[in-house]
Amino acid sequence: MPAISIRGLTKQYGKQKAVNNLSLDVEEGEILGFLGLNGAGKTTTIRILLDLLRPSSGTAAIFGHDCQSDGLRARSKIGYLPGEMGIFSDLTGRVVLDLLAGLNGSPVDRNMRGELQDRLQLPDSDLRRKLREFSTGMKRKLGLIQAFEGDPPLLILDEPTEGLDPLMQEAFYRLLADVKARGRTVFMSSHVLSEVDRVCDRIALLRKGEMVLLATVEESRHRAARRVRVWFSADVGQPPPLPPGHEIVRADAREWILNVEGLLGPLLGALAALPVKDLEIEEPKLEEVVLKYYRGTPE
Amino acid sequence: MSRFLLLMAHSIRRARTMVLLTGLLLAAFQVMLVFVARFIANSGGFEQLTALLPPFARELMGPYLTSFMSFAGIISAGYIDLGVLGALVAVVVAIGTVPAAEVESGFVDLLLARPLPRRWIITRSILVMLLGTLTMLTMMVLGTWLGLEWLAPRTAKWPTPKLVLSLAANLGLLMLSWGAVALAVGAVSRRRSVASALVGFLAVTGYLLNYVARIWKPARSVAWLSPFRYYAPFDLVMGFSIPLQHVLVLATICILGCAAGYVLFARRDISH
Numbered sequence: 001m002p003a004i005s006i007r008g009l010t011k012q013y014g015k016q017k018a019v020n021n022l023s024l025d026v027e028e029g030e031i032l033g034f035l036g037l038n039g040a041g042k043t044t045t046i047r048i049l050l051d052l053l054r055p056s057s058g059t060a061a062i063f064g065h066d067c068q069s070d071g072l073r074a075r076s077k078i079g080y081l082p083g084e085m086g087i088f089s090d091l092t093g094r095v096v097l098d099l100l101a102g103l104n105g106s107p108v109d110r111n112m113r114g115e116l117q118d119r120l121q122l123p124d125s126d127l128r129r130k131l132r133e134f135s136t137g138m139k140r141k142l143g144l145i146q147a148f149e150g151d152p153p154l155l156i157l158d159e160p161t162e163g164l165d166p167l168m169q170e171a172f173y174r175l176l177a178d179v180k181a182r183g184r185t186v187f188m189s190s191h192v193l194s195e196v197d198r199v200c201d202r203i204a205l206l207r208k209g210e211m212v213l214l215a216t217v218e219e220s221r222h223r224a225a226r227r228v229r230v231w232f233s234a235d236v237g238q239p240p241p242l243p244p245g246h247e248i249v250r251a252d253a254r255e256w257i258l259n260v261e262g263l264l265g266p267l268l269g270a271l272a273a274l275p276v277k278d279l280e281i282e283e284p285k286l287e288e289v290v291l292k293y294y295r296g297t298p299e
Numbered sequence: 300m301s302r303f304l305l306l307m308a309h310s311i312r313r314a315r316t317m318v319l320l321t322g323l324l325l326a327a328f329q330v331m332l333v334f335v336a337r338f339i340a341n342s343g344g345f346e347q348l349t350a351l352l353p354p355f356a357r358e359l360m361g362p363y364l365t366s367f368m369s370f371a372g373i374i375s376a377g378y379i380d381l382g383v384l385g386a387l388v389a390v391v392v393a394i395g396t397v398p399a400a401e402v403e404s405g406f407v408d409l410l411l412a413r414p415l416p417r418r419w420i421i422t423r424s425i426l427v428m429l430l431g432t433l434t435m436l437t438m439m440v441l442g443t444w445l446g447l448e449w450l451a452p453r454t455a456k457w458p459t460p461k462l463v464l465s466l467a468a469n470l471g472l473l474m475l476s477w478g479a480v481a482l483a484v485g486a487v488s489r490r491r492s493v494a495s496a497l498v499g500f501l502a503v504t505g506y507l508l509n510y511v512a513r514i515w516k517p518a519r520s521v522a523w524l525s526p527f528r529y530y531a532p533f534d535l536v537m538g539f540s541i542p543l544q545h546v547l548v549l550a551t552i553c554i555l556g557c558a559a560g561y562v563l564f565a566r567r568d569i570s571h
Contacts, residue, residue, distance in 0.1 A: 086405020
């Protein structure tokens with residue numbers, strides 16, 4: 001059973017469709033990166049999963065429990081980190097954690113909280129302070145602790161590393177690796193593509209409310225052209241006609257630079273008769289794929 | 300502790316300073332009124348005070364004038380005073396609009412991302428409002444009693460316990476009806492300031508409408524719309540009971556406001 005199952009989900013505000021006919025399964029135990037520009041519909045989708053927003057049509061379910069009609073059961077499986085921690089600033093960190101832990105459906109393991117505090121470097125002395133004295137990063141750590149401490153089967157994280165320093169980002173990535181090793185599922189929105197590349201198994205990319213890409217990180221990367229540089233030991237002429245997907249960036253007498261989408265076979269075939277001195281194939285970056293989709297020009 | 304009680308305890312903690320401070324101020328005001336009434340009584344000034352009132356004020360108060368120009372009447376005035384009404388309305392509106400504040404701050408996201416039914420947010424607000432109103436009025440009644448015990452002249456005729464309790468009960472029902480209106484508006488608002496301003500405007504309009512209708516006949520046709528019309532302190536001071544119809548109207552506003560709060564909050568999209 002998928003951890004998250006979304007079918008034909010649409011959320012409409014007047015004539016504007018924030019999410020349009022979205023269908024998506026997130027398998028148990030995977031980390032799915034939910035990408036898109038601001039206003040693409042990521043947060044709307046997350047809020048529908050939490051039953052904070054009601055869909056105009058379609059359904060969303062968490063471990064088989066419909067998010068709207070069986071929302072309490074669905075939400076008992078979730079640990080949620082909002083994009084912004086909306087907490088009254090006159091409360092201390094400890095009060096917030098105790099309150100939110102108490103409101104969880106299942107008891108919270110105090111050792112787990114202690115471990116999270118250690119890993120995210122938020123000691124008890126900080127938790128005794130009022131939130132108005134917290135920095136952005138400290139609030140983020142508090143948010144991560146409240147989301148992770150119940151060890152829920154599904155973590156929904158909205159921009160989890162926003163405001164964390166590089167060391168804490170590393171700590172967070174290790175935390176993600178641990179929860180994944182324990183079979184937990186993570187559904188995270190992010191703008192940081194290097195982070196998605198590093199921690200996610202698959203990515204789902206939204207543009208103007210519609211899903212334009214759903215693939216593993218590896219598959220996604222291969223959707224971009226690879227840059228191929230060829231050096232020759234003797235002067236050669238212009239490249240021969242190549243099949244679609246081959247773009248000649250530069251062709252000098254002793255060096256060609258090409259962008260190649262898809263298989264390299266045709267190019268290697270064309271090079272077989274030429275005095276090739278060296279060959280360099282640059283792996284495409286996830287950023288290139290994603291940016292292409294963001295711009296709305298995927299080929 | 301059950302999860303609902305935990306939510307209640309959290310909300311009570313957040314409201315307690317405002318409620319206790321207001322209750323203390325109202326109690327102190329009652330003590331001060333007893334002091335003023337003692338001063339007037341000792342100087343035999345009730346008749347002189349009546350004579351000093353301008354004609355329009357006498358006309359406005361009509362047969363109630365004699366009852367209010369007495370030791371018990373002055374003390375009862377604390378339950379009619381505009382400042383007292385304003386303070387109590389402000390507190391219940393603040394409590395009633397807590398759901399809007401929690402939506403605005405995003406705190407409700409953290410609450411409802413957990414397995415809590417939405418109706419708990421409204422039920423919690425209703426209970427905190429009930430407790431807050433009860434606490435403030437109890438402190439006010441205690442202030443009246445303490446003031447009388449400490450300061451009332453031996454010869455003065457005290458307001459009866461029945462009168463004080465009836466005034467407090469009627470005032471409490473009026474406050475709860477405004478709280479219920481605030482809850483209904485707060486349940487559908489994104490901004491607490493907008494919800495509070497709207498209910499505040501309605502309260503001021505309702506108060507003025509009720510008074511204008513006493514002296515300007517055309518306004519009487521719409522005065523029934525004001526909840527203040529169903530607050531009958533003057534009748535109580537004259538020795539009458541609270542009209543049952545008034546109690547029913549205020550209770551109906553309370554029930555409808557709370558019901559609207561449940562329905563609107565259950566159906567709304569929560570976004571800030």
